[in-house]
Amino acid sequence: MTHILAIDQGTTSSRALLFDRDLRPVRIAQEEFPQLFPASGWVEHDPEAIWATTLATAKKALDGLAPGEIAALGITNQRETTLVWDRDTGRPIHNAIVWQDRRTASFCETLAHEGWGEAVADRTGLLLDPYFSGTKLAWLLDNMEGAREAAEAGQLLFGTVDSFLIWRLTEGRVHATDATNAARTMLYDIRRGVWDEEICARLCVPMSMLPEVRDCAGDFGTTALLGGRLAVRGVAGDQQAATLGQACFQPGMMKSTYGTGCFALLNTGTDFVRSRNRLLTTIAYRLDGEVTYALEGSIFVAGAVVQWLRDGLHLIGKAAETQGLAEAADAAQDVVLVPAFTGLGAPYWDAEARGAMFGLTRATGPAEMARAALESVAFQTRDLYEAMRRDWPGAQEAVLRVDGGMTASDWTMQRIADLLAAPVDRPRVRETTALGAAWLAGVASGVAPGPAGFAETWALERRFTPEMDAGERRRRLGLWDDAVRRTLSRPAST
Template identity: 70%
Template sequence: MTHHILAIDQGTTSSRAILFDGSMKRVATGQEEFPQHFPASGWVEHDPADIWSTTAATCRSAIERAGIGPEDIAAIGITNQRETVVVWEKDTGRPLHNAIVWQDRRTAETCARLRAEGLEPIVTERTGLRVDPYFSGTKLAWILDQVAGSRARARRGEILFGTVDTYLIWRMTGRAEHVTDATNASRTMLYNIHESRWDEEVCRALDIPMQMLPEVRDCDAEFGVTRPDLFGRPIPIRGVAGDQQAATLGQACFRPGMMKSTYGTGCFALLNTGDTPAKSANRLLTTVAYQLGGTPTYALEGSIFIAGAVVQWLRDGLGIIRHVSETQALAERADPGQRLYLVPAFTGLGAPHWDAEARGALFGLTRNAGPAEIARAALESVAYQTRDLWEAMQADWPGEGAATLSALRVDGGMSASDWTMQFLADMLGAPVDRPDVLETTALGVAWLAGQASGLYPGQEGFAQDWALERRFEPAIDAEERDRLKAGWDDAVRRTLTTSA
């Protein structure tokens, strides 16, 4: 009896597979980390073979741990690290280069040149994005520049491009399907989000042959079936969404004005703006939240590059903690009379500043400052950055001063920290809602695949099933909130480069 959904969550540092039952409850999980490659300063790569092998292995592990067979799986949903680029040969499947990861900054000079040539207004108008190394377009162009003859081969249909979802589907279906969904397409800097098609002018500006781009489908479309030998029988792939859009779905943010923020390595906040792509005056991104029935739903997005990674830095860089779980206890012991501000611009600053050259800084140090005060500043930096996004979104949608965001739904590993979530509520001056299910990314694509297969309810029923685990209410007054935020704003101003 096919009453399970297999959700694949292919992330930046690990691949996971989670089996959900007919009631959308987690049954079993498989997870494997894989190596990160840093060939030069600011460069981040993955071996596509590692992405594939860990994905396949975790799927088999989850199925085995659940004690079920392939006949018990109705469909597969896939969510993935966005913007990461894979280019491979159509006939052999051999990658032309390691995957270039979303964090990679190697194309910063290229992006600066393109901005100087006046391309950014066209990119922003059509794709909703900025000309930035974060997105897939210049990464793809870089690979084509480096591998001799690859553009000519791409024009002949011999070379394929894909984000991670596309690469996995191509391999899972035995090379039968070269496809993606609208959310992943909208993160490439090559996709016209208003006309729902690849943009010829932007592709031409980057000299990217359109023959190598995948077909774009709805998030709950039919993406093919797995080859029979992979899991023991063909299983349909019925749900695909980039990780942050999948989390938006998993948080049941179906109504315009609903907002979620996911705290993983980075932090990504999305505000549902409905069927209208809101144009940001505050350097936010306009993107596709999801697409069902051929109709896109849009979102404003703010991207913070360093969230959970700042806690990893406390552990691996400074050595002031041994385990991530120690951070909260340290922060609670911090001297309330000292106020440190850590701006974690380790790889630049994302929205709303978009300063690729900014670097991290710590302000307010005194002789008595120590690990506890630094740990508190690290956790607080996540809330301050989220407040920056909150204010920008409130100003952008549906117009300046017209929107009042009522609450923020949170997920991701860092959302498990009660101390951090309370400080976040304090800084927003609004409730922070943490759901029962923190694995919202996997849940989002499980729901996509399940409702497409008739196993799970539609949007309304799924939204009714969303369950709150804890609500964090603001516990400080507006005067204190503004005083703390003023200190953060001053620290950021000192950190920004003159070119920002």
């Protein structure tokens, strides 16, 4: 058994990566699928498109290999995206409601007025926000004809994308999730490690719908759909998988992943840290029944801002062009973009905020707008980094490990280091999300080293160190803070 297959099911595409026994990526297959926007603030995916692209890319990655050459399969996935399907047929009752979707904002406000905010934060580590799965699930049950009756009769199943893929891969034999995905539903008590009966009751969610919660490295059944019988042995939400892929096993280690959004996780070990700065407390991973916690900051728009430049404004033809434009931008112009296209995430959590650009002049052109777009990611990363440092003393001297598509931009990584006034480390293997899933599958099947051995394989490709002087840093951060203040739909609570 010389290879491990990792399925990386993301927000805009499905990918399958084949790793060799030394956990080096040797083959990648990728297919994009459509994003659906049925109403303002609503974001959906066709579940059959998710399944079809996942299956197709997995088969492409495995092409030419015999079943006996694959040790195991690992899955990592876009988190919080919510699906409900029929127990007998496996057919979803509606499109998947994506993590970016804001349709349940008013319901979250109702729950807050009822006083549920403290209980939700204390048990689940999360805030009352449309981002999470629980209110999305409640919406589906309330708005799909006959759904609530079918759910109460035990006919419907709920799952995040990982559960849906496991169900399909095992042909309906396994309805399960892992602790990291369960932790993002707003239905799971991450202190006790159980689905919370009271929260489920308030959201009118029958507990018979919920999947079994398992360790990240464990037995999730087998599939015969990819040739032979292939064991599914590792599952983690994409940001937790990236945390593992970055070998952030020690408390105080921090990583930030730049995909469609940006997500920073700080390992806090066995400490359940209640944030005072509107960060999330979550499960970093669960191995051998032992939970490791993390503080997380979530940015809704990172790589998506480059997609906006390309597909919305048509200022660029491909993402790589932003690097040259940013370098050529007029340094005398202070153009600031707040990319609150679907609201602002941590530490503001303003679902009603919308994007705005400040400092435009007649001389502003594509270069200045591209620089502002890239710099918005650095500004938002700084907000998360500072909130984590205020919340947990162990983060004071943290080096930020980065991964994801945007890390290819040296300009962006340097600007992040400048605004953080801290080092930023880019690893040699940048496919850290898939790597984390592959490692989980490998360690569960006995072909990969444990955490300590795996951490020794992490290799640095480049360290970005701060170059901006303190005065300019303060000035630019002041511009950003003022722009955010003017963008928020309500006064900031931070």
